[in-house]
Amino acid sequence: MDIIVCVKRVPDTSEADLAIDKGGKDIQKGGLDYDINDWDRFAIEEAVLIKEKTGGKVTVVTVGDEDAEEMLREGLARGADEAFLLWDESFEGSDGYATAHILAAFLKQRSYDLVLTGTLADDDCGGQFGGMLAAMLGVPVATLVHKIEVKNGSITVRRELEAGLSERLDIDLPAVVSVATGINEPRFVSIRAVRKVASIEIPTVDRGELGLDEADVGSAGAKVEIEKVFLPPEGEGAEIIAGSPADAAARLAEILKEKGGIA
Amino acid sequence: MTLLEPADVPLAGISAPIVAAAVLLAAIAIFSYVMLRRIQLLRAVLPDPRFSEIGRRIWLAIVYGFGQARQPRYLGAGIMHILLFAGFVILSLRSLTLIGRGFSSGFHLPLMTGSVGFAYEVLKDYVVLMVLVVCIVAMVRRAVFKPARYQHTGTSKGHGAEAYVILGMVSALMITDMIYDGSALAVGGHTSGAALFPAASLGAAFMGAASQSTLSVLHVAGYWAHILVFFTLLNYLPISKHFHVITAIPNVFFAKLNKGGIKPVRWGVDDWMELEECGVGRFEQFTWKHVLDFYSCADCGRCSDNCPAATVGRALSPRMISIKARDYVYEHYPVFSANKDPDDKPFTGNIVTEQEIWACTTCGACEQECPIFIEYIDKIVDMRRYLVEQGEMPVSLQKPLQQIKKKGNAYGATKTKRAEWTKALEGIQVKELQPGDATDTLFFVDSCGSFDPRIQEISKSFARILHRSGVEFGILGKDETDSGNEIRRLGEEGLFEQVSSKNIEAFQAREFREIVAFDPHAFNVIRNDYPVKFPVTHASQMLARFLEQGRITLKGNYLAGRLVTYHDPCYLGRHNGVYNEPRAVLGRIPGMHLREMHRSFTRSFCCSGGGPLLWYENEEEKERMGERRVKMAAEIGAQVIVTACPFCLINLEDAVKTTGNEGKIEVIDLVELVDRYLA
Ligand code: SF4
Ligand code: SF4
Numbered sequence: 001m002d003i004i005v006c007v008k009r010v011p012d013t014s015e016a017d018l019a020i021d022k023g024g025k026d027i028q029k030g031g032l033d034y035d036i037n038d039w040d041r042f043a044i045e046e047a048v049l050i051k052e053k054t055g056g057k058v059t060v061v062t063v064g065d066e067d068a069e070e071m072l073r074e075g076l077a078r079g080a081d082e083a084f085l086l087w088d089e090s091f092e093g094s095d096g097y098a099t100a101h102i103l104a105a106f107l108k109q110r111s112y113d114l115v116l117t118g119t120l121a122d123d124d125c126g127g128q129f130g131g132m133l134a135a136m137l138g139v140p141v142a143t144l145v146h147k148i149e150v151k152n153g154s155i156t157v158r159r160e161l162e163a164g165l166s167e168r169l170d171i172d173l174p175a176v177v178s179v180a181t182g183i184n185e186p187r188f189v190s191i192r193a194v195r196k197v198a199s200i201e202i203p204t205v206d207r208g209e210l211g212l213d214e215a216d217v218g219s220a221g222a223k224v225e226i227e228k229v230f231l232p233p234e235g236e237g238a239e240i241i242a243g244s245p246a247d248a249a250a251r252l253a254e255i256l257k258e259k260g261g262i263a
Numbered sequence: 264m265t266l267l268e269p270a271d272v273p274l275a276g277i278s279a280p281i282v283a284a285a286v287l288l289a290a291i292a293i294f295s296y297v298m299l300r301r302i303q304l305l306r307a308v309l310p311d312p313r314f315s316e317i318g319r320r321i322w323l324a325i326v327y328g329f330g331q332a333r334q335p336r337y338l339g340a341g342i343m344h345i346l347l348f349a350g351f352v353i354l355s356l357r358s359l360t361l362i363g364r365g366f367s368s369g370f371h372l373p374l375m376t377g378s379v380g381f382a383y384e385v386l387k388d389y390v391v392l393m394v395l396v397v398c399i400v401a402m403v404r405r406a407v408f409k410p411a412r413y414q415h416t417g418t419s420k421g422h423g424a425e426a427y428v429i430l431g432m433v434s435a436l437m438i439t440d441m442i443y444d445g446s447a448l449a450v451g452g453h454t455s456g457a458a459l460f461p462a463a464s465l466g467a468a469f470m471g472a473a474s475q476s477t478l479s480v481l482h483v484a485g486y487w488a489h490i491l492v493f494f495t496l497l498n499y500l501p502i503s504k505h506f507h508v509i510t511a512i513p514n515v516f517f518a519k520l521n522k523g524g525i526k527p528v529r530w531g532v533d534d535w536m537e538l539e540e541c542g543v544g545r546f547e548q549f550t551w552k553h554v555l556d557f558y559s560c561a562d563c564g565r566c567s568d569n570c571p572a573a574t575v576g577r578a579l580s581p582r583m584i585s586i587k588a589r590d591y592v593y594e595h596y597p598v599f600s601a602n603k604d605p606d607d608k609p610f611t612g613n614i615v616t617e618q619e620i621w622a623c624t625t626c627g628a629c630e631q632e633c634p635i636f637i638e639y640i641d642k643i644v645d646m647r648r649y650l651v652e653q654g655e656m657p658v659s660l661q662k663p664l665q666q667i668k669k670k671g672n673a674y675g676a677t678k679t680k681r682a683e684w685t686k687a688l689e690g691i692q693v694k695e696l697q698p699g700d701a702t703d704t705l706f707f708v709d710s711c712g713s714f715d716p717r718i719q720e721i722s723k724s725f726a727r728i729l730h731r732s733g734v735e736f737g738i739l740g741k742d743e744t745d746s747g748n749e750i751r752r753l754g755e756e757g758l759f760e761q762v763s764s765k766n767i768e769a770f771q772a773r774e775f776r777e778i779v780a781f782d783p784h785a786f787n788v789i790r791n792d793y794p795v796k797f798p799v800t801h802a803s804q805m806l807a808r809f810l811e812q813g814r815i816t817l818k819g820n821y822l823a824g825r826l827v828t829y830h831d832p833c834y835l836g837r838h839n840g841v842y843n844e845p846r847a848v849l850g851r852i853p854g855m856h857l858r859e860m861h862r863s864f865t866r867s868f869c870c871s872g873g874g875p876l877l878w879y880e881n882e883e884e885k886e887r888m889g890e891r892r893v894k895m896a897a898e899i900g901a902q903v904i905v906t907a908c909p910f911c912l913i914n915l916e917d918a919v920k921t922t923g924n925e926g927k928i929e930v931i932d933l934v935e936l937v938d939r940y941l942a
Contacts, residue, residue: 191757
């Protein structure tokens, strides 16, 4: 089974002090560390696990400049067989829709049985990509999938629903499946594992090769326009308690008592 | 009246010397063949340079091999073993003599005539009786008292019977000797009394009623039985767990000398990255010394008895690694049939399970305890290297390692903030050394001291002490990277190389007299693992020196009469032998009441490890190691636990809370304690 995994490189914002960019339409990304979107890690792992069972080939692909190459190489170290970087100056500013457009063009040029991706990206949490890609390709889609079973020419997937419910779907291939974290346990990638795939070439594919119009990609092709990025206004009554843990706890208890939280 | 000697009595019409020669040849042939097979495997596996520092090795063999210096750590069993070993050495001359007597009556070894010979005869007779008594006591002890450390866990093959077989054979050797000598005594062959020859006399007493012809049969039969048992025993050793009788002393001779360090991925290979496979996945990827360890394990259980992982119920018993590996050797490299193909299943992950492999904290208690210096840490690290290469790593450890890879610290913090903690110091400017700068003391703070809020307190205390001492010092700040002690021990060698080379580069770009670290893990890895050597000191050593030189003085009453105990951190004590300096510092603190825990110094009990191990979650353990340690402190009534390691501090502080000792026991780092007393 040939599987293509679409991945995204995102800034790690967990421990960083975020600040708004001068333009007011983005955060300052200069000092941030980037890594593969955590959800996509699970997608690669799932693809490799399926390949280990059924044979075939795993391809990782992303839309991004050469900085994204390291992430793709890590995908190769995880067990993918080939990787492609889709990049062109004109791709700058693509939103989910434009990105789906670029990847759809790439996918249409290749044969595949299954496209895997993470359901969400940690940065903008749009969650639209999988669905839009499937629509553009004209194939079925399932999102938030936490189990995939491969049949002959089809797959059975389980989707996570609210309140611990699960939904089972039989889907004909080819299809797009966006996975949930927790679908597997992604393997550990050692420095040596990455070194071992250092010689595999990662081709860059540009707009021309994809046969795309400038108007369909980048900010020109984006459907979403960001007006303003801002920190949520400090709400009324919000208070950050400073001081040592002991003092802070005492103050917290005081507040809770005051407001009737505890008797 | 004397009896006919064995050499003069033909057996089934064949002259005795011919029988003796046949037996001797057969026994030696079989023994040589078995040993050859065993040595063949040692030659087939990977290299390991163990011939350096011969003088030191000979010394080890004398003190710990012949001198049995580690045996008394278990007093009862140790004394019994020393007696057996001494008996073994003394009686080896007797055995040679007896072999000779198959060829000629009255055979003596050179120099063993006259009064020397007589004295030896007397000594030997006492020793025979002593060995017999020890064997009986040992059997009774095993059968009746069943010491827990002899129980096997996690394998279907029992080896308990082997101990009885060998004790039985040794007893048989003694008894046949008593029959042989006793029968001669009974017919009046010897003139001296029971006081000189207690064993022979005892034998004689048992046979006292026998007729002369019976005695002559017993004399010869006792002799041949002795010879047969002797050669059977000799050949039984290398096919049982008693191989150690032969290999133990060589094993001590070849012991690992660079304690604290970890072996390279493969000896004799320049670029391990180029290797096809790395670490130990297949059995044949162990080094010959590690296989010799497997041959040598005496199954005494002392390692596991001291292993903190085993104690708290993790799926690890170091001894079982040796036992399972030896079973594997004996099965796959049998003596009398062809080598068995290794199954598809690799050794690592199947024979030794992943759970076992990840449960180890690398505390070194097992290696410290083993009477014959069997190693575990390097083997476990080698197996981890293989697992890591397969992408196997406990989930709880993956995140911290990834963070170190991306950001140089497990806390996920930005490296530009590494010196941020210094801002909270009042009146002290800690210098962030830039490339080209020079200073006296380079304070290596490490990730924990830079980012963990609790451990930052130790960093601050230490900076205050350094400031007060008047030495010029500085830190690397943003140019510092995680020291990498645990990274290497978790088997991620590539990442270890990455972080260590960054630090080495940072060190080399600056001038300083020495590096100091309050974290023993950082101290250890810089001292023992970094490929470039730098003078490095642990904070406790520096504090002892400052006090000695009068650079700082202590005053105050922080402890206020509370009872203090000191917890030896594994990477300070066992791995680096620093036991006295922290205690010397404690001794200088006014009003100190120090009481040692039962497990202290070399027997200290690990509180579950440092670095990324702080994040490690183990599902099997029933209790945290730190909790066990706090209970040990509570047992002796300690109100303050002083340690000299930030990770011990965190683990023990947590454990104080979870064991309900909050408010009763305080945990404090030695550096913090000294800071409290700065005059
Ligand atoms: S190093 Fe410590 S934890 Fe590991 S096996 Fe030895 S005693 Fe057990
Ligand atoms: S490794 Fe050493 S301490 Fe452990 S059982 Fe074997 S001989 Fe005893």
